[in-house]
Amino acid sequence: MSLQGKIQVSMHGAAGEVTGSCTLVEMEGLRFLVDCGMFQGGGDAYGKNQRALAFDVRHLDFVLLTHAHIDHSGLLPRLAMLGYRGPIYATAATTDLLQVLLLDSAHIQEKESEWQLRRSHRSGRGGRGLQPPLYTVTQAQECLKLLRAVDYDTPLHPASGVSVRFRDAGHILGSAILEVQIDTADGPRKLVFSGDLGQPGRPVLRDPEFIAEADLLCIESTYGNRVHRPLEDTEAELIRAFEHTFGEKRGNIIIPAFAVGRTQEILYVLGGLVRQGRLPHLKIYVDSPMADAATRITLKYRHLWDDETRDLMAWQEANPQAVRVHFTADVEESMALNDIREGAVIISASGMCDAGRIKHHLAYNLPRPESTVLITGFQAAGTLGRRLVDGARTVRLFGQIVPVRADVHTIGGLSAHADQQALLDWVGHFSRAPGQVRVVHGEPEAAQALRDAIEQRYGWANVAVARCNDPVIV
Known part of the structure; x- marks a missing residue:
């Protein structure tokens, strides 16, 4: 079945920063998320996490998860708490890790809230102005019931007209690059989400797999302006x-x-x-x-x-x-x-x-x-x-x-993240320039540096640094 209309891709986090990864993909008859991460660091992180997911999560068809790190997965329990009841697809290793990470995240939030409450009472504030947990251990446990394990390189069909492959990203155990093909009335469109890419030649895990083509590439840039030491x-x-x-x-x-x-x-x-x-x-x-x-x-x-x-x-x-x-x-x-x-x-x-x-x-x-x-x-x-x-x-x-x-x-x-040289080498394995490229998951200087380096090395004129809530039409 071919879906009607254009595909709209919006970044709701990790645009101009390295946490809070969350990308909403929409078109007529289809809505899904890639990642649902927590904002971390800085005094405004709690408020940003409270304000995140500012769309009707009940109308999402499914969620795809690149890996288990909290900046990519940490708001999944809040997503479920707000009414999402659909499947969350991830590799088998990622689903196992989430059983640990999400419960730990909830536990830490509960303990921090208890500590704040005790401190508030000791100071005579009586609990005023406290920050309740974004979600509880019980809510995290409910979210885990939505997880669905997927094997690397095995086609997944989460909705009519949609095919997904999870490819090894070499970042942490179970991490994946996502290849998403959507059959539209104008022909198939391929979206590629790098997730977090690993540094080649590093211990424990295999090197990231290469991708040949995409209509839209969203690439991380954590170390887009740096080269790691040997x-x-x-x-x-x-x-x-x-x-x-x-x-x-x-x-x-x-x-x-x-x-x-x-x-x-x-x-x-x-x-x-x-x-x-x-x-x-x-x-x-x-x-x-x-x-x-x-x-x-x-x-x-x-x-x-x-x-x-x-x-x-x-x-x-x-x-x-x-x-x-x-x-x-x-x-x-x-x-x-x-x-x-x-x-x-x-x-x-x-x-x-x-x-x-x-x-x-x-x-x-x-x-x-x-x-x-x-x-x-x-x-x-x-x-x-x-x-x-x-x-x-x-x-x-x-x-x-x-x-x-x-x-x-x-x-x-x-570092488990690819440096600028590794990111450029990975990009160089595309057989031709993607239709559009958005640089995500990097602080502003790092994202801009990677954008410039891609353009200079490969002559791609369609590369831009992603901006939050600024949709890309594919």
């Missing part, structure tokens, strides 16, 4: 930080890391350095129940790993004393980590330092000159991690001013 340089920098912290300062290393993807990649890199004899045997504490669950899911999907990761895993299983990884079981065990004065590697979520147990480890370790904080991923504007990267000498944690005396190192070569 992995060899990153490893050398890690070794120097470990030698300085453990050998000279005799302190601990604290690593804020996303529970999904980044934690597993760090474990891989550290394990590889120990295997090569470039680091001593390590004792690593992963203080994140979500990271524990995500690691178990990662082990379940070994067929999605690259060959090097399978080989390293076999070595670690044969040499368990070389890298001892301990996942904390409860809050008491997490608190006990503060009694360790030196020689510990503590990996904890969240990756941008704005929630979760990492805030407690930072509150304890930032004032200690002998400690080192390793920032290993992108830090959005407005986040605590971004303030640390920018050199803040004090930060506020749990209502208290905390001095930053620890060393703070940014390790840029471990």
Whole structure:
């Protein structure tokens, strides 16, 4: 069946910023979403999340999800809370990860709300001006019932005249590039959504798949203005930080890391350095129940790993004393980590330092000159991690001013996002220029830089930086 009219594609988030990914696709007789992400970072994030989804969600036909990260999935429970009852399609690994991430997101919101309420009563405000959770654990559980698992490269037909393929994006476990073909009265139209693309040649996952053609390409630009350091340089920098912290300062290393993807990649890199004899045997504490669950899911999907990761895993299983990884079981065990004065590697979520147990480890370790904080991923504007990267000498944690005396190192070569060169190489595999290109999911300078680079390298004159609620007609 051919659908009538033109296709209208509108970005309702991740336009001019890197969070809140949400794209609405509409035409006569068809409405669906690609991603439904939460805005993160900055004092206005809560208000933006409350104002998001400002359209009738009950009339959506389906939702397609590129991957499980909260900036792409975190408002799915709110979508359901507002009345959406249709299917949410994602890869099998993504649906498994969402069982962990969305419940954790809801739990954190509930706990933050309880903490605000207690603080408000202590200050005599009586609960006035509080921010209730965007959704509860119960509402997140209801949303999970809408998930439908899809295999990579297997055609999905979510509605009449619509065909979708999920292609491996190499970003995190289960991440996908979406190819959406819509049969219109004027002929088929193909929409391609890159989601978040992985950096080729990085550990654990396979490289992103290439796409040949599109009438509309929406491409991410998180690192659209930067080139990552080579992995060899990153490893050398890690070794120097470990030698300085453990050998000279005799302190601990604290690593804020996303529970999904980044934690597993760090474990891989550290394990590889120990295997090569470039680091001593390590004792690593992963203080994140979500990271524990995500690691178990990662082990379940070994067929999605690259060959090097399978080989390293076999070595670690044969040499368990070389890298001892301990996942904390409860809050008491997490608190006990503060009694360790030196020689510990503590990996904890969240990756941008704005929630979760990492805030407690930072509150304890930032004032200690002998400690080192390793920032290993992108830090959005407005986040605590971004303030640390920018050199803040004090930060506020749990209502208290905390001095930053620890060393703070940014390790840029471990990013799960493709850098500018990798993005350009991926674009170069299109057999011809897409009809239109919109650059999304990047801060303004990064998005503009990628737009300019695509035009300069390939001569495409149809590339524009996406603007929120500014529809593209296909």
